[in-house]
Amino acid sequence: MSFPHFIVCTGGTKGDLYPYLRLAQSLAAKGVRVTMLAPEVHGEQVKAAGLAYEPNLSEARYHEVLDNPLLFDPHQGLKALFSGTDQELLDARAQLLRVAGGQPAVLLCHPFYLFAAGLARAAAPELRVVGAYLAPSNLRTVHDLHFMGPMPIAHWLPLAARRLLWQQADARFVDPVTLPGLNRVRAHLGLPAVEHGFLLHMQAQAELSVALFPSWFGPTQEDWPQPLLEGGFTLHDGAAHQALPPAVEAFLQAGAPPLVMTLGTGHKHAAAVYQAGVVAAQQTGRRLICLTGFRQQLPQDLPPTVLWAAYAPLHLLLRRCAALLHHGGIGTVAEGLRAAVPQLVLPFAWDQFDNAFRVQALGVGLSLPAKKATAARLSRELVRLMQDAQRVTQCHRVAALLPHDPSPDAIVDHLMQWSITP
Incomplete structure (x- = not known):
């Protein structure tokens, strides 16, 4: 049986790469x-x-985006990401059309790549588009709505009020910074403008949507796009021979299980939180491993109880650690759940506030917004986190759920069958 060419498209940091890389390998x-x-x-x-590979963003442009501290601001992130990207959107469309080569193909896309995919399909109807969503808050809903950015939504708020909140968010914060550029591109291509609803337009580009998280973490909502395939966390373990860096291995063997702190592989602007974490670990008598590719975010002179490493595979590291302090990226959340390790989530922006809420609701961790993460507050929250024996038990209960979720191979089997169904 002949299947169409699958073009797997993603951007962002390693957390955005790994799930799509795992699907592509399968x-x-x-x-x-x-x-x-x-x-x-x-x-x-x-x-x-x-895998066959083509770059869709230069290294220089990648770092230019990450160098902007507004990218990690809960109110300015969209503007930082989408400002001045008209040509990039046109280039992405052209690349998709060129790689597809006029033949049937499936575009398996990160949500923010759906705009380019939709524009490519407008020119080449033989293309089919799948949107793969990494976290529940990537999919817009008025039902299972706990946060809009950093703003908590009360569980008792009526649906009519939630719809009004979304309308206001679109009109004031989302559409003004995203639709002008998109509509300039659409006008250039002779396509009608999108009048409102940037996020809804994004979701509408996919013929099939895939949830790359389990239903027990984010249940499917009646206002999510359909058809929707329920999946599970799509974790990438790398090469079979992968090992921890020697310095990390030596540190683990030299004492009690440490804390691990990571605030994202692309975050260059989290020095204050990292430094508060170092102080909090000392105040609570805990050893600490800080993972960041940007050493300048840590104090120049670290005590012997603190180790810096640019990177370590979390699936090998976390099962040997006492707790995980992190930004709330969905990949890090999932690795913490798999390792059955208590989590202290310090959200900055994007989906991180909602992910943090779900970690806390599952009983496997606590949440503290990054802007409030002083050394004193981190110390108090760490003590709460580590002294609750029931939380450790609950971590193991939740970890036991993961093997029963749809595997990446099962998701791929469904996608392959769908790809040959008219």
Whole structure:
């Protein structure tokens, strides 16, 4: 049986890369032709996985985006990401059309890539588009709504009020910074303007949507796009021979299980929170591993009870640690759940506030907004986190759920069957 070419498209940091890389590897292992489009900084990793690869964002542009501290601001992140991207959107559309080569293909996309996919399909109807969503808050809803950005939503708030909140958010914060550029591109291509509802327009570009998180973490909502395939956390473990860095291994063996602190592989602007974490670990008598690719975010002189590492595979590290302090990226959340380790989530922006709420609601962690993460507050929250024996038990209960979720291979089987169904 002949399946169409799958073009797997993502952007962002490693947390945005890994789930799509795992799906692409599964497709290729089943004999499907796959091409992966990802930022240039991830190119070697994609090629090492044995996949056909094309860069969709230069290394210089990648770092230019990450250098902007507003990217991690809960109110300014969309503006920082989407300002001045008209040409990039046109280039992404052209790349998709060129890679597809006029033949039937499935575009398996990160949500923010759906705009380029929709524009490509407008020119080439033989293309089919799948949107793969990493976290529940990536999908708009008025039902299972706990946060809009950093703003908590009361569970008792009526649906009519929630709809009004979304309308106001669109009109004041989302559409003004996203639709002008999109509509300039659409006008250039002779397509009608999108009058309102940037996020709803994004979701509408996909013929099929896939939830890359389990239903017990984010239940499917009646106002999510349909058809929707329920999946599970799509975790990427890398090469079979992967090991911890020698310095990390030595540190683990030298004492009690440490805390691990990571605020995202692309976050260059979290020095204050990292430094508060170092102080809090000392105040609570805990050893600490700080993971960041940007050493300048940590104090110059670290005590012997604190280790800096640029990177370590979390699936190997966390099962040997006492607790995880992190930003609330969905990939880090999932690795913490798999390792059955208590989590203290320090959200900055994007989906992180909602992810933090769900970690706390599951009984496996606590949440403290990053802007409130002083050393004193981190110390108090760490004591709360570590002294609750029931939380550790609950961590193991939740970890036991993961093996029963749909696997990446099962998701891919469904996608392959869908791809040959009219």
